[in-house]
């Protein structure tokens with residue numbers, strides 16, 4: 001078994017154990033393999049081990065890998081910060097965007113989503129860490145943003161995404177993810193998606209209702225930005 005295949009098996013075992021611990025159906029929890037800085041060959045290995053969904057943060061890097069891996073039926077998720085001049089490529093080449101935090105970007109993604117593709121799946125990124133985080137919509141602004149996005153014709157609002165400030169303290173992890181779930185429930189819009197949990201905190205995220213866990217390091221090893 002390759003290292004990546006072994007890592008995938010370990011992460012899947014963690015997901016199953018975390019689901020079992022809170023009596024959740026494991027099929028409601030999806031693995032998003034976060035492949036930023038990793039070469040196309042690593043994604044191909046993950047595909048061979050059964051992974052279909054990949055998350056990328058940098059558009060140019062993602063596009064290069066999409067071209068290299070065009071022979072595989074992969075589902076691409078954009079999870080990084082979005083500048084206005086990148087929305088057209090994102091609207092054309094991804095199935096999901098997890099990192100929408102303002103209406104202007106959502107409006108552009110809807111306008112630019114090609115008519116022959118299904119609506120683009122959207123998560124609104126919320127900031128549950130206050131001053132510690134630069135990205136994500138302020139919880140107070142969430143209801144208005146969610147209402148506006150749900151009215152855009154070429155987008156399908158699916159739920160919320162969050163990247164809480166990293167901590168190894170399980171109680172702090174639980175509190176942050178519970179806040180995200182409560183925000184989603186209080187929208188009362190029937191949203192089915194909570195994109196939360198990374199390599200170090202997926203157990204807590206699953207206990208609090210995550211439906212997508214976004215896992216990089218635990219699948220592909222540490223990232224070397226020096227060579228990226």
Ligand SMILES: *Cc1c(COP(=O)(O)O)cnc(C)c1O
Pocket residue numbers: 034036057079080163198199200214215216217218
């Ligand atoms: C890099 C990244 C991840 C993966 O983080 P790991 O700690 O490597 O699992 C998840 N979500 C987002 C938005 C990221 O940028």
